[in-house]
Amino acid sequence: MSNEHYLHNPLIHADRRLGRHRSPWVRQFDCTHIAPLIICRGPIRKEAMDVFREMGITRFGILLSEKDSITYQNALAPELRAMTDPDRIHRVPDYTGANKEEREQRIRQIINIAHDNGYNAIFAGYGFMAEDEAMVAAMEAAGLNFIGPCSRTVHDAGLKDEAKRTALKAGVSVTPGVDNATALTLLKKCPDATALKALAEEHDLALDPAIFEAGALELPDLADRVLAASYGKGIDLYTVDELCETLTEVVEQMTAQYPENRVRLKAISGGGGKGQRILGIGEVARSPELTREILNEVKTTGVGDNKNVLVELNIETTRHQEIQVLGNGQWCITLGGRDCSLQMHEQKLLEVSVTDESLRTALAQAEAEDNAEEIRILTQEIRTLEEMEDEAARFGKAVGLDSVSTFECIVDRDKHFFMEMNTRIQVEHRVTELCYALRFTNPEDPADSFVVESLVEAMVLLAAHGPALPQPTREVRHNDSVEARLNATNQALKPAAGGVIEYWSDAVDGEIRDDQGISLHNPDTDSFMKYTLAGAYDSNIALLLTVGDTRLETYQRLAETIRQAQMRGKELATNLEFHYGLVNWFIGNNINARPTTRFIVPYLTAVGELRARANNIDLHHAWEGLRRHLLAAHEGAAAKELAAALDRKQTLILRPLELLLAQPHMLAGWLSIHRDSYTMLDGHSSWNGNPLLLLDETYHYLDMDYDPDAPAASVVWDHDHELLQAGLAFYGELHAVLGEDDWLALSSRLAEERAPDGMAADRWAAVRAAHRGFQAGMELLSVLPRLAEASGFFELSVNADLSIHIPERLLDAEHQAAMAKVLVPPPRAKADEILAESGGMFYGRETPTHEPYVSVGDHFEAGDPLYIVEVMKMFNKVYAPFAGTVDEVLVEEDGVIISKGQPLFKITPDEKIVIESPAEVAARRRAATDEFLAQLV
Incomplete structure (x- = not known):
């Protein structure tokens, strides 16, 4: 999808106005009389606006909280770019209020706004008050049509204690x-x-x-x-x-x-x-x-x-799966599942569909390959999905579900337990609606029907005509879909507010992008409009989705989408590189792997280990050392010729390596899809394919393909491109002439002085010389597998039963914290101060009624809590990195906005902190690089 949620998406019907349908039965479900007030924010608000327009609903308004822009300039909700009538924008201090009294005040305010402006319905999306029973009941009492489950369902299913008791009565397995x-x-x-x-x-x-x-x-x-x-x-x-x-x-x-x-x-x-x-x-x-x-x-x-x-x-081996369910109070159906196990801090990152069609396709592939273990696991997965869908439908009926909700489970091998029902639409609902559509059919005429492909549209239909709607059937659209949540987080996935998006490339073919309107261009100049990521709410920037006939195809499309995505900005930190690495990790290992909710932190730790090793490599020092070693074996004209070849290839080889070593998530993905490209022999790596072809693939992986119109910094340079293409053409012709497709066999043939039959000796000598020239310096590519081997990166692997083997060291909490700091080093501080690790809202105590964690004169030990920083809905407690005494607290009060690197405390450390000088850092890197070179040559 391009910049608008549905209008530019060929996967979605362009016109949902049922009132225009010729069938009287279909026309009765027209929803143009609905006039909703949207009281949520983010991508779901923009999605609702688009769907309402397509349904012919023209009278709708939005609630705008001042917190949408409370912290940073130019952070106003981008959805406003699509609103042409300022009278339909209604401002409130906050969506929910800070306490019960403010929540009740906000509810009354919303009701008054609706009544005063002619709105007859409320759409709350997936945030804020979407599951607030008191709010839903108040809306119903005020005569407003709540587009979502009714207050009775919210009470019986939404409150987790009530839901658990209902589940037990309905025969649903619980934790x-x-x-x-x-x-x-x-x-x-x-x-x-x-x-x-x-x-x-x-x-x-x-x-x-x-x-x-x-x-x-x-x-x-x-x-x-x-x-x-x-x-x-x-x-x-x-x-x-x-x-x-x-x-x-x-x-x-x-x-x-x-x-x-x-x-x-x-x-x-x-x-x-x-x-x-x-x-x-x-x-x-x-x-x-x-x-x-x-x-x-x-x-x-x-x-x-x-x-x-x-x-x-x-459940320590938990996989988090959920079933999409909807009903009208009498009937209840399910639309398959979603696996949301790839999450951190209870926040989902990558969500993939779980459908019967997808599982059976994967099962057929396993049967074709005679993979008994995968056959066993996938057969169980099909059975588990069927059981969860059956329980979801029964639970939905038990609570009188009359809209869209999500039945959440945890799956432990061959067992599953009901966790909770979210009585709202979910962030990841698009994963489901891209796999299944709903067909509503006239009970009196099977040929008379209409199809609904949007769950938001289904919510509106159920709110407007629920009792009259017959139970629909589900129709397959795509076997698989996957969604990556693009968030404002740093390389260690901690929220990072305040960055400015100054440029974001347009969506590419196959990409479905829900970005709340950030990508909408200036209508006069067609230029991208800068957007500041405020920190008052969550860190989500956009949802990136792809679809396919198999999970592998879907992941490959997502990887290609992210590969081509370009985002630039001031102090901007996102998890785009993380997603690129993660998706390629699954592509390179096993796309049918079954990760648990514990996977992401060990994965990040493994990436941190790669970064720690990469930090010790000085590529330019390595290149000079390799150059000296290669030239030492030659003299005279041969040495000059080799030196010239190496000089021509220096930037060709070093530029992509520098980028990979500087971007650990990109490196993790590259290693994952190329783990079979080399073989370790006696401590040395040997490439199984032509290193020059691997280098070409690396430029493509890094989105550095040749483009004469692109900025030189982001693509392969002209002279390097010419050299690379000349080498690829040379080997292409050589393979054809010698009739040898295998690289190892071709390399062995090129090592022989005797010319092949039918080729003159002088020509063969020239061919061998060209081969040496094209391969000269390619030895440095071995730094990549050496880093993987040294860090044990490939020990994080997929078992035969599709579970994931996590080495014990990656589960150690202290090691995890250390590697997080390697991924995102804390701000450089003086020896007598503690700096803010990130921007956000500062709190120096547990709650307003508690004493501060530390005050002037207090002594603290390493690991003691010092303060809390609230960043994009996450409360992050920060602990002391060493022991010391507080000399001065530099933040006057709680609730103050702080910025990354800001001094917070003046302290006297118990022990003198030794800071490595730049010269010492350089010397350490050269020594580590020399050790690598010794293994290489």
Whole structure:
């Protein structure tokens, strides 16, 4: 797709206006009477705007928070570029408010905006208040049509404790754990029905006295009823400290029962990675701290808020899969699954479709190759998908699902457990709608039907005509699809706000780009408009998708899309290179690999190890050393000829190598797809193919193909291109003349002085001389496999059963943290100060009621928390890199915006910090390079 979500996408029908259809049955589902107010932001807001227009819905407005541009200039929502009527843009301070009171105020404000401006519907997308039961109920009470699940479904399915209980009743498998910590906390204070009744009377709670009669309800259920009444009245019957005490006891019990598993704490109103923490083995004491963190994160610390927190067993080999489900309250269907295991900090990064068609295609390929283990695994995958889809449909019916939702599961080998239902559309919903369409057919006339390819359109149809819609059938569009989330993050995947996108290349053929309007060009000049990435909300910039008939084809298209993407800007950091490396890792290893949610951090650690090795290589020093070694074996005219050949090839060889060594994610991808290009013999690498052809492929991999109109810095240079093409032409002709396709056989033939039959000796001598000239200096390419071998990069590999082998060193937390700093070195500081590792919002304490982590005069140890920085929805606690004493706190108050490299504390370290000088760094790199050269030559 190009710059607009649907209008330029050949995969999507251009006109969805059902009112124009000739069939009366179809025309009844026209939605042009809907006038929605969009109260979300980001790509889903732009998508909704596009879909509404295509449906003929012309009267819609958007809610614009001042936080869209609160931190940085020119960070205003890019979707406004497509809005021509300023009267349809409605401004509020924030979408949700900071606490319960502000949330209620915002809900009333949204209702007033809708009523005052003639909107009759609300679209909340996948963020902010999309799953807020109170908001949905308020919209319904105000006579507004909420485009999404109704408040009853949001309550029964959206609240994680209620959902878990419903799942058990519906026969859905659930994760072991405790879902009623608040009820258990209350029962400690009021251990029987009499005490609970007295408490209810004391606070004048609106409850039927009959529920307190003996046997009417189980005690935990009765406690839940009392708690629900207290939330409705806006009072607290327990304190956070009391809840933390209960949770600690639950965690202790689960740790004793499952000593080899970690435990997950999850706020019932969390989602999208927020409101969840994992306790490591033996970290029971941290449960109160983490409980407070997640309650703060989901803004449920106010009086009367439901503060329930689930405690669940963390399945260590978890794969995160989800089923797309939709219904109209009577029927419920599923649209296949998505694998979202490739995530970090509970934030998804790469999402791939899981469809019956795709799995059966992969199974057929495994059967053709007689791969018994893959046949076994893929057969189980098909069975698991069928079971999850069946459970999703049953659960959807149980909660009366009347819109689009997502049934989320964790998969552990041949078992799966229901995790939660997200009662909203998901960020990755496009992965599903690119695989399946919905056909609605007239029950009275099978030939009378219409097709829906957009889940947003399906939500509008269900909101406008739900009861009248017959159950649709799903139709295959593509076997596979994949989505990469392009985020504003650094090389270690930490959020990086404040960068300016100054240029972004247009979408290429096969690319589907949802970018909330950032790519829309200036309508007068057709130039790209700069955009500043603000830090008030999440780090997502765009969603990049591709489709295919197989997963391999889909990944290859995504790799090609990213290869050609060009993005430049000021202080801009994105995960584009990370995605390029990751996608190529799977292409080079096994596209059917089954990664778990623990994969990304070890993968990043392996990439960090590559970077650490690459940092010690001085390529120019290596080139000079190789040059001296090669020339030492020649003298006279031969030496001069070789020297000239090496001088001509210096930039041809060094430029791509310099780029690969400077971009570790690009290097990881290159090594992955070329892991079979060499063989190690006696500690030396030997290329299995022509190194010159490999060099040409490397220029292509780096998107440095020859283009006379492109900036010289981004492509192969003219003279290098001519030399490379001359070499490729030479070997092409030589293969034809000698009738030898195999490179190793050709190399052996070229080592012989005797000329082939039919070729003159002088011509053969010239051919051999040209061969030596074209291959001269190519030995330096061996730096790439040497780095892989030295770092053990290929030890991270796919097992025969499609699971991934992760070496133990890559799971070590200290090593992971060290390699993250290698990928993104902290700002260079003086020996007496601590600098901000990133920009964002500074907090010097756990919560507003806590004491600061450190104050003037405090002594801290290495690893102690110093402050929190909130960057793009993520709360990152920063720990002391060494021990010392605080001399001065340079940030005056919490909630202040800080920038990367800004001094935060003046300190006196316990031990003198030794900083390596530039000369010492250069000497160390030369020594490491000389060691590499010794292995090379």
